[in-house]
Amino acid sequence: MNIIVNGENRELSERYSLEEALEMFAKQSPFVVMLNQEFIPKSQYSQWGLNEGDELDIIVAIQGG
Structure with a gap:
């Protein structure tokens, strides 16, 4: 499955929940989605x-500042 994360194409081997995808792709916090x-x-x-x-x-x- 292909999705776009912050403008970049990403291929996922299976269907993920948004929460699971954020565990993979969110490298800093805090963040909004x-x-x-x-x-x-x-x-x-x-x-x-x-x-x-x-x-x-x-x-x-x-x-x-």
Whole structure:
């Protein structure tokens, strides 16, 4: 199955939940998640399954000043 993570094509060997995918791809925290341009609350990560062609954006909070 192929998905797009932060603009890069990724091939997955099986269907994963959003929560499982974040364990693989989220390298920093805190972060927010968009799936197909829709914000997903953390409380719903385990309820979403990824599908062929999904776009997953992991947005990391940065501090500046």
